[in-house]
Amino acid sequence: MQQWDVIVIGAGAAGLFCAIEAAKRGRKTLVLDNGKRIGRKILMSGGGRCNFTNIYASPANYLSENRHFCKSALSRYTQWDFIALVQQYGIAYHEKTLGQLFCDNSAKDIVDMLQQECDKAGVQIALQQEISNVTFADGQYQVVTPQLTRQCQSLVVACGGLSLPNLGATAFGFQLAEQFGLKVLPVRAGLVPLTWQPSDKAVFEEISGVSLPVTAEANNVVFPEDMLFTHRGLSGPAILQISNYWQPGDELTINLAPEQAIASFLSEQQQQHPAQELKTALAKILPKRLVEKLLELQVFQNQPLKALHAKNIERLDQALSCYIFKPNGTEGYRTAxxxxxxxxxxxxxxxxxxxxxxxxxxxxxxxxxxxxxxxxYNFQWAWASGWVAGQYC
Ligand SMILES: Cc1cc2nc3c(=O)[nH]c(=O)nc-3n(C[C@H](O)[C@H](O)[C@H](O)COP(=O)(O)OP(=O)(O)OC[C@H]3O[C@@H](n4cnc5c(N)ncnc54)[C@H](O)[C@@H]3O)c2cc1C
Incomplete structure (x- = not known):
């Protein structure tokens, strides 16, 4: 039987970060993972460039039954601490938008940095490990794989969630929690595209590929970002964000032109170009294919602008700034x-x-x-919670 001070299950962002900190304290630390390589999600994150933190990260950017829980870790290991580490390794990065920091070159830079930190601190890593059993006796955990039983004082569960099962995601962390009597709250896919009702699919799949800036609202939470029509439903950052707050059966309210006061834009156009058709004016502020779809759906009737009454303008303003979709569901863990x-x-x-x-x-x-x-924000939580546990485990 092998003896360790700390065994970490999961060589993802949180597990590696925790192991590095534990080993720096002189703890004999092993990381076990079921995959062939470390940091698989990091490698494919941010379109291959890893959005490794956010300069505005704060507890307000997190969902939890207890929204205070994350405060301690986030304040003790901040985005600035992680940025300092990235700078220390000379990794080039940039802010893409809204405080989101991405590698200039590749997410591999972050994984290489973590590997080097592991090597420096003396963390051992064992890959392709299928853990069949974990038990606890006399203050020690026994972690059993078909090849070996390992024993440790501290067991850190960092197996992640259920998203992307083809990348090794399992429910093992939740199962372990339940095995040891911890409550596990119901899980569901988040940051995930929403799917069409069959009737909407027939209408909107024709305009898949159309993208536009919107505000997306559900349950009194609003996100201003881009929305993308797809064959399966709605996607893009605004939809991924709101999916965390959307529950089956809820409506989504979309402002299709949040950067324009639609009524005053149309009144202005009416004065300047009275003979212009309404659809031509709308195509100045909305994608043309969407305008044609809205016309087909009779959201408006095409006519010269001069024929529009103030009441029509108001109604159209309302229709475009509060467009209601009722998604069928989400794409689930496959893409979450x-x-x-x-x-x-x-x-x-x-x-x-x-x-x-x-x-x-x-x-x-x-x-x-x-x-x-x-x-x-999710990586920042992984770094922060991993760092904190690494000080004590
Ligand atoms: C496509 C995609 C893109 C993303 N992009 C970003 C982004 O740019 N920025 C951001 O902040 N967040 C992003 N995220 C979210 C982010 O990747 C996760 O929140 C983060 O990786 C969680 O870290 P973790 O260490 O808790 O879990 P994970 O990174 O999921 O690591 C868990 C590890 O445990 C292993 N494991 C699971 N079960 C077992 C088992 N039974 N035995 C042994 N090992 C096991 C897994 O193989 C995995 O290596 C993205 C997620 C996805 C899916």
């Missing part, structure tokens, strides 16, 4: 970036990430019921 829900934060210490009633067992990263917005 994150898993909402997970290990109940009431079971954990926010200071250490240790289970309150299970000494030596820690939960970090996405397996915990803390989910960030789109834009580097």
């Amino acid at each position: 970036e994150v898993t909402l829900g997970g290990v109940d934060t009431n079971e954990l210490s926010s200071k250490t990430m240790e289970a309150k009633n299970q000494p030596g067992m820690y939960f970090i990263g996405e397996v915990v019921d803390v989910t960030g917005w789109l834009g580097g």
